[in-house]
Amino acid sequence: MKLASKTIVVTPIRACMQAGYVQRTHEFTSVHDDMKATVFVMEIQGKTVVWIGTDFIGTSVELNNRIQKNCAARGVVIDHYIFGASHNHSAANINTNGNKMFGEADPEYIDLLEERFADTIVELAGKTEDITSVKYQNVDIDGLYSNRNDANKLADKKVHLLGFYKEDTMVALYVTLSMHNTVLGPLNYAITGETFGYLRNKLEKEYNCTVLMAQGTAGDMGNRQYRTGQEFKDMEKLGENLFEQIMRKQWGWEDIDMDAISHKHIVYNCDFYLDAQAYQAKIADFEERLTHTDDLTERKVLLSGIKGFERKLEMGNGNKHIEMPAEIYTMNDVQIVCIPGELGSYLGLLIKRGSSRKVPLVWGYTGACDLGYIVDKDAYHMMCQETNTTVYPEGEPEQYAGYIVSQLD
Numbered sequence: 001m002k003l004a005s006k007t008i009v010v011t012p013i014r015a016c017m018q019a020g021y022v023q024r025t026h027e028f029t030s031v032h033d034d035m036k037a038t039v040f041v042m043e044i045q046g047k048t049v050v051w052i053g054t055d056f057i058g059t060s061v062e063l064n065n066r067i068q069k070n071c072a073a074r075g076v077v078i079d080h081y082i083f084g085a086s087h088n089h090s091a092a093n094i095n096t097n098g099n100k101m102f103g104e105a106d107p108e109y110i111d112l113l114e115e116r117f118a119d120t121i122v123e124l125a126g127k128t129e130d131i132t133s134v135k136y137q138n139v140d141i142d143g144l145y146s147n148r149n150d151a152n153k154l155a156d157k158k159v160h161l162l163g164f165y166k167e168d169t170m171v172a173l174y175v176t177l178s179m180h181n182t183v184l185g186p187l188n189y190a191i192t193g194e195t196f197g198y199l200r201n202k203l204e205k206e207y208n209c210t211v212l213m214a215q216g217t218a219g220d221m222g223n224r225q226y227r228t229g230q231e232f233k234d235m236e237k238l239g240e241n242l243f244e245q246i247m248r249k250q251w252g253w254e255d256i257d258m259d260a261i262s263h264k265h266i267v268y269n270c271d272f273y274l275d276a277q278a279y280q281a282k283i284a285d286f287e288e289r290l291t292h293t294d295d296l297t298e299r300k301v302l303l304s305g306i307k308g309f310e311r312k313l314e315m316g317n318g319n320k321h322i323e324m325p326a327e328i329y330t331m332n333d334v335q336i337v338c339i340p341g342e343l344g345s346y347l348g349l350l351i352k353r354g355s356s357r358k359v360p361l362v363w364g365y366t367g368a369c370d371l372g373y374i375v376d377k378d379a380y381h382m383m384c385q386e387t388n389t390t391v392y393p394e395g396e397p398e399q400y401a402g403y404i405v406s407q408l409d
Helices: 061-073 107-125 194-207 232-248 276-290 296-315 345-353 377-381 385-389 396-406
Strands: 002-009 036-044 047-054 080-085 133-140 158-166 169-177 210-215 254-256 262-274 318-331 334-338 359-363
Touching (some): 002 107, 002 169, 002 210, 036 194, 036 210, 047 107, 047 210, 061 080, 061 107, 080 318, 080 334, 158 232, 158 359, 169 194, 194 232, 210 359, 262 396, 276 296, 296 385, 345 359, 345 396, 377 385
Parallel strands (some): 047 080, 169 210, 334 359
Antiparallel strands (some): 002 036, 036 047, 133 158, 133 254, 158 169, 318 334
16 A cells, blocks of 8 residues: 545635525634645555545535546546545535535635645655555543434444554544534634544644544534533634543554455435425424524524425425435455435444444545435434434435445445
8 A cells, every 4th residue: 555645725715605504694704723624645456545534514526526537637547536524514615516505605716626636636646655554543532522412322432543654653644533523603704624623733743644534423423512612712622622532542553454445336225205295384383483592502403404394395295216325445454434424323333333344434424425414213203403404204214324234245
């Protein structure tokens, strides 16, 4: 295996809309800290493999296609490509698919991102160096985040670390955990990398290497039960505590093998009946509730729920068919399942347990990132954002996860 890596700044050069909260009414007004992205370019068995971890809320098919096309035109053909987002609700909007919730992205910003990512990939492709070893370890996080609808529910609170070494020196670090990357609320109009960005910056200083932050199965994982506010001091406190636990709880690095790679694209076919009348009634109910509350968290759930119900109504009444894809990358000891949506933590644990590999990982918010919330049966019996906005009937997410498990090996 060969690897080269770099962390780059992807902050917009002029004000634009942020993505993450329907309550926001205008463009961002300041930059608290830069949005960044980390790019890994690897050579595995003669294949060019690109991993990108970003401070965006989600990914963009158009941007991904443009980046790969730009690279190919300059002689770098990417064989395996993963573009992931941290799900940062304070990031600049990069949506280009007509999403009505946050509007269209600034086209000049998308042009800038295409060039910056393509330039970085092409540069790194000419600088890859032999990796003498890859090492793995994980730590369990306590008291900082959990299932955001019920802190007592089973939740994925494990941080996974993959260290890439040249001789005895770590030259790159891949870090993945499952936690909604959101502390700052809808009243924040400052650009920031949020908690994942804060943690990445701390880890890069500690290890003196590039750090790629990958979001996991955070569809129902949050930190709101463990903090008292939504200010920058609360985000920084969470980031400091995460960093402290990651460093304190390490038990030692284990050598793993990633010298081979295979890829499988799979699709689960979800078929169901959509009852438009039921969603019209829910919209009326939520609109009525909005007139009786000023609580920001409750209003967020109600407003996002209304938007979710409206999107379902746009699908029309009747029988529906949705293709739910996933990407499976197997690299000897490591298996990564990429989910283009917000997978619930319990379903992610089912997938990990179904893998025969030493290091099974789930990387969420990747690819088209258009599947939305994919959550377990229990959530359907709660008043929560995930089930208000998901389009899938109760039980279908378990079928999706089960199908992925059946295709792992």
